[in-house]
Amino acid sequence: MMTPRPWTVPLAAFLLASVIATFAQCGGDATAASPAPGPNIAATPPGLTQDPARQPPIPQNVDRVRLLVSGAMLGRLEPCGCASGQLGGLPRRMQHVGEQSLGGRKTYDLLIEGGDMVEGATELDMQKVFTALQVLFGMQHPYDVLGIGQKDLELPFAEWTSYLAMAPVVATDLTSTAAEWPGKPFVEKQVRNHKIRVLSFTLALPEVMQKEGAPIQLLAPAEAWKLGLQGAEDATLRILLVHATDGKTRELLPKLEPKPDLVLCFDEGYTEPPAHPELLNGVPIVYPGTRGRMLLDVSLARLPEGPRAGYEILPLQGSKTIPGGGGDPDTKEVLLQHRLLVKEDHVLAKMANQRPTANGATYVGSATCAGCHATAYDIWKNKTKHGHAWQTLVDAEKDPKRYGWPVTAYPDCVSCHVVGYGEKSGFVTAEDTPSLTDVGCERCHGAGSDHVQSGGKKAMGKVGGGMASVVCTQCHDFEQSPDFLYTNKWPLIQHGREPGQEKK
Numbered sequence: 136m137m138t139p140r141p142w143t144v145p146l147a148a149f150l151l152a153s154v155i156a157t158f159a160q161c162g163g164d165a166t167a168a169s170p171a172p173g174p175n176i177a178a179t180p181p182g183l184t185q186d187p188a189r190q191p192p193i194p195q196n197v198d199r200v201r202l203l204v205s206g207a208m209l210g211r212l213e214p215c216g217c218a219s220g221q222l223g224g225l226p227r228r229m230q231h232v233g234e235q236s237l238g239g240r241k242t243y244d245l246l247i248e249g250g251d252m253v254e255g256a257t258e259l260d261m262q263k264v265f266t267a268l269q270v271l272f273g274m275q276h277p278y279d280v281l282g283i284g285q286k287d288l289e290l291p292f293a294e295w296t297s298y299l300a301m302a303p304v305v306a307t308d309l310t311s312t313a314a315e316w317p318g319k320p321f322v323e324k325q326v327r328n329h330k331i332r333v334l335s336f337t338l339a340l341p342e343v344m345q346k347e348g349a350p351i352q353l354l355a356p357a358e359a360w361k362l363g364l365q366g367a368e369d370a371t372l373r374i375l376l377v378h379a380t381d382g383k384t385r386e387l388l389p390k391l392e393p394k395p396d397l398v399l400c401f402d403e404g405y406t407e408p409p410a411h412p413e414l415l416n417g418v419p420i421v422y423p424g425t426r427g428r429m430l431l432d433v434s435l436a437r438l439p440e441g442p443r444a445g446y447e448i449l450p451l452q453g454s455k456t457i458p459g460g461g462g463d464p465d466t467k468e469v470l471l472q473h474r475l476l477v478k479e480d481h482v483l484a485k486m487a488n489q490r491p492t493a494n495g496a497t498y499v500g501s502a503t504c505a506g507c508h509a510t511a512y513d514i515w516k517n518k519t520k521h522g523h524a525w526q527t528l529v530d531a532e533k534d535p536k537r538y539g540w541p542v543t544a545y546p547d548c549v550s551c552h553v554v555g556y557g558e559k560s561g562f563v564t565a566e567d568t569p570s571l572t573d574v575g576c577e578r579c580h581g582a583g584s585d586h587v588q589s590g591g592k593k594a595m596g597k598v599g600g601g602m603a604s605v606v607c608t609q610c611h612d613f614e615q616s617p618d619f620l621y622t623n624k625w626p627l628i629q630h631g632r633e634p635g636q637e638k639k
């Protein structure tokens with residue numbers, strides 16, 4: 136189990152950061168055509184402009200509350216840097232938050248993080264949760280609310296809840312018998328003359344929490360809604376976080392009385408927020424998107440005809456003028472400590488060898504294939520980038536302008552640049568398994584021991600069961616290779632059988 140270590144960011148660094156950060160004003164809704172704010176935030180990109188016909192803007196003279204919304208970070212504390220122009224990351228986010236709070240004048244009334252900070256329940260995930268909580272709740276600009284997603288509930292319960300003690304956790308439809316459970320039915324804030332109450336529904340439990348004696352129980356939505364609104368005034372703005380698909384959210388809404396003023400739906404099918412909020416049963420619904428790539432600057436007001444919301448999408452881009460720049464230095468420091476700790480704790484080796492291989496055979500390494508597939512090996516090693524994908528990490532690690540931290544010890548980098556990481560007989564470390572570095576033959580064709588021992592008689596089978604592109608996109612996803620198309624990319628790595636190995 137991990138040992139969280141105290142980290143320190145000197146106060147001087149905070150002060151310096153706030154002096155050098157440039158102040159920027161940010162538009163809040165459809166009506167405010169704001170200039171591009173700050174060095175790291177772009178205005179809404181083309182194609183994402185608001186459609187005024189969809190929902191009339193909040194009238195100028197109406198006081199609105201402003202929320203900064205995101206969620207479903209899914210472990211992306213920072214973009215991996217495999218392609219240029221990647222969005223997101225905590226350092227850029229916290230720089231934006233800092234810029235918006237200069238001189239004690241806060242632009243946002245409420246900072247909301249939805250939940251599902253990580254995707255899995257590994258030791259690395261736990262260290263990431265700890266790090267993200269430090270950044271969002273333990274530094275100069277703490278967030279106001281943290282929701283709980285279904286993936287969060289799969290984390291090792293005792294350790295996870297001990298980390299959560301530092302955050303204002305809202306979990307309206309979850310109850311727990313565990314004394315240390317930090318979830319509250321609501322979080323309420325007084326903002327100028329408005330009261331805002333935030334509630335959160337997880338709506339379903341993962342399997343581990345459905346077992347007998349599990350520490351978490353689920354309340355029915357109507358009951359939870361009542362509990363969460365206890366003592367609330369009519370005028371209180373009701374914001375509901377829902378951690379479920381849009382379909383489930385649509386089913387839920389009619390069951391809620393009184394109606395929420397705003398629903399934030401963390402449906403992971405929406406990797407990016409739509410151009411504008413949707414209005415369902417008179418309630419605005421907002422889909423914040425995933426991986427922390429964009430933030431939403433949401434304005435909300437209750438008008439006589441009902442609640443009304445608008446938002447601006449803030450894609451978190453890097454600085455165009457400073458390579459690798461455009462992030463809060465203190466947050467970067469916390470992330471660096473996290474990277475160093477992952478290396479120091481040997482997390483890479485601990486997470487290796489977990490699952491059996493898909494075909495039951497063991498990995499033998501690309502050099503073993505070379506004996507009978509000399510041409511394919513030569514193409515792979517000398518003509519494709521897969522043949523030196525590990526060296527790329529080694530070089531990246533040494534380049535302080537690009538990384539300068541131990542990427543070869545960080546599971547989230549290694550996994551796509553080697554063979555069989557996480558599987559039995561797969562990659563462990565460069566020292567332990569030197570033959571499994573790079574995106575070798577067996578990463579696409581499967582473990583080869585049976586094929587080799589049978590002199591090629593036991594078939595490897597088609598890549599991806601005949602759907603090779605499925606294997607490619609395990610690594611070449613929309614962030615790593617935004618314009619990946621199998622038909623364009625296969626020719627760049629094309630290889631095949633040797634003479635004498637013709638199909639029988």
Ligand code: HEC
Pocket residue numbers: 520521523524525527550551552553574578579603604606607608609610611616621624625627628
């Ligand atoms: C295990 C992860 C992984 C898988 C699976 C994978 N690749 Fe790659 N690919 C990489 C990495 C990493 C690089 C970059 C290596 C470097 O630059 O050192 C890369 C680079 C490439 C490049 C060169 C860059 C470019 O876009 O021109 C091509 C072409 C490519 N891959 C095609 C494919 C195809 C086709 C498939 C599926 C048959 C595939 N890859 C499957 C990880 C993967």
Ligand code: HEC
Pocket residue numbers: 214215216217218527528531538542545547548549550551552609610611612615616617
């Ligand atoms: C999901 C799989 C995946 C993960 C995780 C991943 N990479 Fe990559 N990486 C790729 C692919 C695919 C490419 C090739 C992209 C292309 O050219 O289309 C690549 C390319 C690269 C390159 C070469 C890009 C260039 O500009 O020359 C570097 C450097 C790199 N990755 C470093 C990293 C580091 C550091 C991490 C961890 C922070 C990481 N990668 C995590 C899949 C991955």
Ligand code: HEC
Pocket residue numbers: 501504505508511512513515516521574575576577578579580596597598599601603628630631632633
């Ligand atoms: C990035 C993924 C990838 C890597 C790495 C890779 N291959 Fe392939 N290979 C493919 C794909 C895709 C095909 C063509 C479609 C298929 O066979 O499913 C293919 C085809 C082949 C074929 C012909 C298959 C047939 O049925 O005719 C052989 C032989 C082969 N590869 C051997 C190798 C060897 C040896 C290596 C390492 C030196 C290697 N491959 C590395 C993806 C890969």
Ligand code: HEC
Pocket residue numbers: 499500501503504505506507508576577580582583584586587590591592593594595596597636637638639
């Ligand atoms: C001892 C020699 C030998 C070694 C070592 C060897 N192969 Fe083969 N391989 C063959 C022969 C022979 C065939 C043709 C078999 C046939 O089609 O009947 C073949 C065919 C293939 C094919 C296409 C048909 C199929 O089985 O799906 C792939 C893919 C392949 N090999 C991949 C690999 C990979 C990857 C490695 C390394 C892990 C490897 N081979 C190591 C001899 C070998």
